[in-house]
Amino acid sequence: MHVWKKSDLWGRGAHKDGHLQQLLAAESESYDYDLIVIGGGSGGLACSKESASLGKKVMVLDYVVPTPKGTSWGLGGTCVNVGCIPKKLMHQTALLRTALQDARSLGWEFSEQVSHNWETMKTAVNNYIGSLNWGYRVSLRNKNVNYVNAYAEFVEPHKIKATNKRGKETFYTAARFVLATGERPRYLGIPGDKEYCITSDDLFSLPYCPGKTLVVGASYVSLECGGFLAGLGLDVTIMVRSILLRGFDQEMADRAGDYMETHGVKFLRKFVPVKVEELEPGTPGRLKVTAKSTETGEIIEGEYNTVLIAVGRDACTEKIGLDKAGVKVNPKNGKIPVNDEEQTNVPHIYAIGDILEGKWELTPVAIQAGRLLARRLYSGSATKCDYVNVPTTVFTPLEYGSCGLPEEKAVELYGQENLEVYHSLFWPLEFTVPNRDNNRSYAKIICHKLDNERVIGFHYLGPNAGEVTQGFGAAMKCGITKEQLDTTIGIHPTCAEIFTTMEVTKSSGGDITQAGC
Missing domain, CATH: 3.50.50.60 (FAD/NAD(P)-binding domain)
Incomplete structure (x- = not known):
């Protein structure tokens, strides 16, 4: 039986809301597992592996309900199978078409008709995803996490029913649970x-x-x-x-x-x-x-x-028996409210990832939250997941990277008069010789005048947005100011250097077009 350390209870706030006795009573029982994680996506895998590495007995249950078209996939969740990974590879495939067009301008000669084979791309992408699925299974086995491919549903607060693809039901109990079920695409509710x-x-x-x-x-x-x-x-x-x-x-x-x-x-x-x-x-x-x-x-x-x-996407919380466990859910969107330690209203049940109310729906956020949760539960750590200034990128044909506040939200929070917005159009060097998309890329930072012109919003539209935004995300974690950007020497010729040379403010109405290097 798992024996709790004092740090598992105190400092959790459990004693403040009358749950301490429930927690202590729970520990007088014997359970099959210290922790059961429901959901084998990025967050669930990170939490389960970290918990197991800290010496706990852990189970992960993952089951993909096929789409109406019958599509299903392996272990790893949305990001690996039907999200970030195939999306970025197919986005890259499309960028290569543009690169082929640019190549002629730079001396590459090829006369044959260029065409794209969907099946070749699909097979290559899915073979890579298959290797990731296998890698996750091996990783769980190496960490001594018991992976079960079955649909989990609570029947009691400490007990779940797991139904496999053949309909066989098995019951498991645990001292604690982590909900990491993620989301699935929403349909329109119209004929056809x-x-x-x-x-x-x-x-x-x-x-x-x-x-x-x-x-x-x-x-x-x-x-x-x-x-x-x-x-x-x-x-x-x-x-x-x-x-x-x-x-x-x-x-x-x-x-x-x-x-x-x-x-x-x-x-x-x-x-x-x-x-x-x-x-x-x-x-x-x-x-x-x-x-x-x-x-x-x-x-x-x-x-x-x-x-x-x-x-849009809907949280997968409706059919996992949360009412039997007493977990509160927002009835409007199926999302689960948690405290700043990812704890639901039921003290021994936690939730991470896309199903959280009011939090980012991003893979790295779920991984970070899952890993830190395991460390707080089982190694005495006090570090919480920081959901502020999370960098992200939308992989549109011209990519959009951002960190911090949108301009509308910044105005709402601080008032237009307390903000200075610096911005500039720019022309990536790679675009110049092919002579395309002059002054279509755009950069802006939103600075808080009353806080030493600290950067509270970072926005970039241009090539390699993810690579550009990641570094500036770290700078924003450190509280970077406009002056610090100005005194940073840029790397030339790059797109990212625009953030070290921006002078024109929106309020000035000055010209932001760029002539070139």
Whole structure:
């Protein structure tokens, strides 16, 4: 039986809300495991492996419910199988098409017709993902974590039922649980959506080229998928209900969208689909989409080979028996409220990752939270996950990296009069000889005047945004100011050096176009 250290209880705040006696009573029982983690994605794997390395008896349960199209995948969660990894590889595939076009300007000569083979790309990406799935299984085994491929559901606060793919039920108990079930794509709830449409869960292993594609939604998933499909040379339309990239800086979102529009992506704005019908089956087939204007009520119709729904994601919390465990869930969105130690209202049940109320839905955040949670529970650590100034990147055709506050949020929190926004357009050197996209890349920082012009918002639209933003994310953790950026010597010629030379403020109305190096 697991014996708790005093540090497991005190300093947890448990004694403050009357849960201490419950915790002590729980320890008088004997359980199968010290910890059961429900969900084998990035957060769940990180938490389980860290807990096991600290000497605890740990189980991970992971089960992928197939999509309406029948798509399923292996261990590792959304990011590895149907998210970040295949997305970035397919984005890279699209960038290579642009690189081929640029190459001619720099002396590369190739006369043969260049074409793209969807199946070759899909097979290569999925073979790599398969190697990652295997690696995760080996890693769990090496850490002595018991991995079970079964669907977990609470039947009591300390007891779960695990159902495998053959329907066999097994029961397990644990002193503590970590919920790391993640999210799945939301459907529209209109006729034909589940029957004929796909989501990002299906796209990355789609066995055929999707052809003429309608992407529904303005989320980062929508813009990323629509962007790389267009980059592969496909006819792509993105249907947008309202604004692009809700929650992100809107100036940056609009600039990213404008770039896509000038590079072949069609936007159908202020429309929502109301019905999808199959005209002809096939791989791909033909679909008819009926849509309605959100402003005038006008009805339009269009034909596409594939309809990809990317209107957001829902937390996988509805069917895991949380009511039997007493865990409170936000009924509006299925998200789980937790305290600053990822503890739910039930003291021995914790939650991490995309299912948390009001937290980032990002893989590295889930990994960090899971690892730190295990250390607090089992090694006396007091370090908590810091959800402030998390850097991130949207891999649109022209990539958008950000850290800190969007400009709208900064104005709301501090007032326009207390902010100074420095900004600049720029022309990446790589774009100059091919003579493309002059002054389309854009950088801005939002500085708080009353706090020594500390940078509270960092925004970059240009090549290699993830690589650029990562370093500045570390600088923002250290509280970087405008003066410190000014006294930093840039690396020339790079895109990132623009942040060391920005002089024009938005309030000045000065010209931000760049002539070159």
